[in-house]
Amino acid sequence: MSVPREEAAPAYRALALQVTCHAVNRLPDRDSARARMRVSIDRIAQQVRASKAFIGSDLKLIVLPEYFLTGFPMGDTLPAWGHKAALEVDGPEYEALGAICTGNQVFLSGNAYELDRHFPGLYFQTSFLIDPAGKVVLRYRRLVSMFAPTPHDVWSRYLDIYGLDGVFPVARTAIGRLAAVASEEILYPEIARALALRGAEVILHSSSETGSPQLTPKDIAKRARALENLVYVVSANSAGIADIDIPAASTDGMSKIVDFLGEVRAEAGTGESMAAQAEIDLAALRRYRLRPGMGNLLSRQRLELFAATYAQSVHPPNTMLGPDGQPRVPERSHFAETQRAVIERLRAAGVI
Numbered sequence: 001m002s003v004p005r006e007e008a009a010p011a012y013r014a015l016a017l018q019v020t021c022h023a024v025n026r027l028p029d030r031d032s033a034r035a036r037m038r039v040s041i042d043r044i045a046q047q048v049r050a051s052k053a054f055i056g057s058d059l060k061l062i063v064l065p066e067y068f069l070t071g072f073p074m075g076d077t078l079p080a081w082g083h084k085a086a087l088e089v090d091g092p093e094y095e096a097l098g099a100i101c102t103g104n105q106v107f108l109s110g111n112a113y114e115l116d117r118h119f120p121g122l123y124f125q126t127s128f129l130i131d132p133a134g135k136v137v138l139r140y141r142r143l144v145s146m147f148a149p150t151p152h153d154v155w156s157r158y159l160d161i162y163g164l165d166g167v168f169p170v171a172r173t174a175i176g177r178l179a180a181v182a183s184e185e186i187l188y189p190e191i192a193r194a195l196a197l198r199g200a201e202v203i204l205h206s207s208s209e210t211g212s213p214q215l216t217p218k219d220i221a222k223r224a225r226a227l228e229n230l231v232y233v234v235s236a237n238s239a240g241i242a243d244i245d246i247p248a249a250s251t252d253g254m255s256k257i258v259d260f261l262g263e264v265r266a267e268a269g270t271g272e273s274m275a276a277q278a279e280i281d282l283a284a285l286r287r288y289r290l291r292p293g294m295g296n297l298l299s300r301q302r303l304e305l306f307a308a309t310y311a312q313s314v315h316p317p318n319t320m321l322g323p324d325g326q327p328r329v330p331e332r333s334h335f336a337e338t339q340r341a342v343i344e345r346l347r348a349a350g351v352i
Helices: 030-055 078-085 092-104 151-167 183-187 189-196 217-229 282-289 303-310 333-348
Strands: 011-016 059-063 107-114 124-130 136-141 171-173 176-182 202-206 232-236 256-258 264-267 277-281
Touching: 011 030, 011 232, 011 256, 030 059, 030 078, 030 092, 059 202, 059 232, 078 107, 092 107, 092 124, 107 136, 107 176, 107 202, 124 176, 124 202, 136 171, 136 176, 176 183, 176 189, 183 202, 183 217, 189 217, 202 217, 217 232, 217 256, 256 277, 264 277, 277 282
Parallel strands: 011 059, 059 107, 176 202, 202 232
Antiparallel strands: 011 277, 107 124, 124 136, 171 176, 232 256, 256 264
């Protein structure tokens, strides 16, 4: 597969587009859920078009919030939620999102639940990037999740199919080297570090997180991940989640763009907003990465120091593979039961 040629350190504007998520949980079936998704896509298409007209033609990258088309599962079995809310890899939703990109000549990133023919009965939470030609050029499956299947849960088979580069993908594009981190994974420094060591310059962070006038753990982590890896972080939060029992504005506000020194360049307040938009200066980032000195943290990593520690297992892999190596579909209780067992092992080992 050919790799797109990078331009000579382009500068452009990026937008963390803060939009309301209209959940599908209360809808009775797949058809009604797909209809709501299409309405959401049509609304986002209008917002993208208007945002680019207002911000300017140098708006090249737009990031949408986590699970912006569906909300999150609340009590559904894994197969039921997958049937109702998860996208097909080549489904009409991606085609419609691709049309937004071609019509506005932007890269568009977002996050959705997605089916995979190799793992029937399961779904993965997937962060994606679509280029201005309407093609999906990045597909990252969330690796750490409390209540959803991950590649680590089917680790041996997932590696056989996709390899390690499929676990930590970095897209080389005309607007730089882009990678994705999903939601609370911003709290796990190893994920962003693995992507930075594969060349990532911009981290696309689709999130749906608690809004607060105070610094939150995720908000601190966005700054930390940017500084310690010398990357931009474009983080889009929901402008609330409608049509579920949780108060709608619980996840609202704080979308932002953080530069490679950990400085917040733009931030949205509450509600639907295009306020979190700022310049991505790849030339400045690349100059800084080539500059010797204490601040060049990426070049000062001594990874061998930590290899033995990280070779240990905490949360076990392959918990959703059967003895035959094929995927098995667990009950929802599997997630909490697995965590309790991990905590007990850590306690017995004297770790906690």
